[in-house]
Amino acid sequence: MCLAVPARVIERKNGMALVELQGVKRRASLRMVPEARVGDWILLHAGYAIEVLDEAAARETLEFLSQAFGEGNEKGVQEQ
Amino acid sequence: MRSGETDTVSGSANPLTPFRDSARVAALRDSIAELAARLLRPVRLMEVCGTHTMSAARTGLHSLLPESVRLTSGPGCPVCVTAPGYVVASCDLARRPEVIITTFGDMLRVPGGGRTLEEESAKGADVRVVYSPLDALETAENHPEKCVVFLGVGFETTAPTVAASILEARERNLRNYSVFAAHKTMPEAMRALLEAEDLAIDGFLCPGHVSVITGSDLYRFIVEEYAVPCAVTGFEPVEILLGVEALLRCLVEGRAEVVNVYRRAVRASGNIHAKKILEAVFEPCDSEWRGIGVIPRSGLAIREEFSDYDAARRFGVEIPSIPVPKACICGEVLRGAMEPTECRLFGEACTPTRPIGPCMVSSEGACAAAYKYGPA
Numbered sequence: 001m002c003l004a005v006p007a008r009v010i011e012r013k014n015g016m017a018l019v020e021l022q023g024v025k026r027r028a029s030l031r032m033v034p035e036a037r038v039g040d041w042i043l044l045h046a047g048y049a050i051e052v053l054d055e056a057a058a059r060e061t062l063e064f065l066s067q068a069f070g071e072g073n074e075k076g077v078q079e080q
Numbered sequence: 081m082r083s084g085e086t087d088t089v090s091g092s093a094n095p096l097t098p099f100r101d102s103a104r105v106a107a108l109r110d111s112i113a114e115l116a117a118r119l120l121r122p123v124r125l126m127e128v129c130g131t132h133t134m135s136a137a138r139t140g141l142h143s144l145l146p147e148s149v150r151l152t153s154g155p156g157c158p159v160c161v162t163a164p165g166y167v168v169a170s171c172d173l174a175r176r177p178e179v180i181i182t183t184f185g186d187m188l189r190v191p192g193g194g195r196t197l198e199e200e201s202a203k204g205a206d207v208r209v210v211y212s213p214l215d216a217l218e219t220a221e222n223h224p225e226k227c228v229v230f231l232g233v234g235f236e237t238t239a240p241t242v243a244a245s246i247l248e249a250r251e252r253n254l255r256n257y258s259v260f261a262a263h264k265t266m267p268e269a270m271r272a273l274l275e276a277e278d279l280a281i282d283g284f285l286c287p288g289h290v291s292v293i294t295g296s297d298l299y300r301f302i303v304e305e306y307a308v309p310c311a312v313t314g315f316e317p318v319e320i321l322l323g324v325e326a327l328l329r330c331l332v333e334g335r336a337e338v339v340n341v342y343r344r345a346v347r348a349s350g351n352i353h354a355k356k357i358l359e360a361v362f363e364p365c366d367s368e369w370r371g372i373g374v375i376p377r378s379g380l381a382i383r384e385e386f387s388d389y390d391a392a393r394r395f396g397v398e399i400p401s402i403p404v405p406k407a408c409i410c411g412e413v414l415r416g417a418m419e420p421t422e423c424r425l426f427g428e429a430c431t432p433t434r435p436i437g438p439c440m441v442s443s444e445g446a447c448a449a450a451y452k453y454g455p456a
């Protein structure tokens with residue numbers, strides 16, 4: 001039930017947004033993330049955007065991974 | 081990653097892709113194996129959240145862990161921990177002719193006192209599955225002659241959305257909307273598990289989306305008072321493994337820390353707006369967890385100020401005390417004390433098509449996961 005999925009804000013108006021996830025458009029309330037802008041990735045849960053995803057933090061995690069465990073993506077393996 | 085695809089998290093690319101990369105998974109698996117070997121003892125880590133249980137089962141994560149590292153499920157499936165008395169009271173509400181019940185789909189088949197909402201619906205009750213409490217508000221707007229009741233179930237992730245719907249109802253002057261609230265909060269349940277004598281938990285994989293709201297600081301008391309390390313993780317394979325890796329590293333080095341490997345979504349202090357909404361509408365109360373019992377201050381009750389939107393007050397609902405079916409060991413499964421396959425009803429009398437306990441009903445229940453993907 002705590003499932004939340006990343007979606008992209010493509011329009012915003014009066015505290016509501018139109019978001020897109022995997023090609024599907026949905027309405028989402030921005031009540032909990034008033035700072036969200038068009039183009040941002042948000043986490044969508046039960047019709048509400050509950051957080052704006054932090055791309056810089058995501059990149060840092062990936063960089064940390066590469067440094068700690070070697071270049072993960074050099075081997076050219078397929079995505080899961 | 082396929083060549084030619086850039087490994088960034090910006091642009092319109094799916095931000096999850098790099099967190100599913102199988103080379104990263106392999107590197108983490110090796111590091112986990114090495115740390116586990118250095119520990120020289122078996123460890124038990126608990127994934128508190130039902131979404132983690134399902135995600136780990138679906139991606140076959142257990143097969144990537146060395147034998148000495150066990151990942152057990154915890155009490156983080158909201159539907160599974162809902163008390164049978166709440167189901168009975170919801171069914172009674174559904175029978176009232178003036179009531180439309182709106183609920184997340186997972187609640188429909190949860191049994192309580194031998195009844196389910198699905199059966200009430202088949203007998204003519206108006207029970208509607210919604211994706212969001214906002215849809216429930218819309219139902220209320222479209223049916224001014226009816227009383228629309230939303231079944232407020234879920235943890236800190238969901239509770240703010242339900243609180244927001246109550247604020248919204250008040251703003252729109254919608255008087256025929258109310259919530260039958262049974263929200264629960266995680267930290268008190270985790271404390272109860274840590275206090276239990278029969279559970280030796282070496283580390284927690286903390287619920288990622290609860291943490292989005294509450295912040296990773298929520299788990300400080302666990303490292304400070306119990307010296308048990310906590311990792312806040314996301315739900316992609318790389319992220320779950322990163323969490324396991326961080327916990328093992330803490331154990332090897334004899335440290336207890338809250339490690340946040342889900343920083344792309346979780347801040348230390350959480351989402352301030354969501355927390356404000358939550359606190360405006362709800363206050364802590366004691367709450368019954370199915371098969372576990374009452375845990376003090378582990379629930380959320382609607383504040384007096386919003387009593388017009390509280391279905392329990394509005395309809396004078398009493399939640400009866402109903403025992404759970406005897407042979408069902410859901411309570412032990414939810415505490416991480418027993419595995420689903422240790423239940424003698426598992427896969428025989430109890431299957432997803434004819435479930436006896438909620439752990440087999442819910443799509444994120446440990447029994448359903450073990451039935452679908454094989455035991456962990």
Ligand code: SF4
Pocket residue numbers: 407408409410413420423424425426427430431435436437438439440441447
């Ligand atoms: S297998 Fe069925 S009866 Fe046994 S614990 Fe799981 S849900 Fe309960």
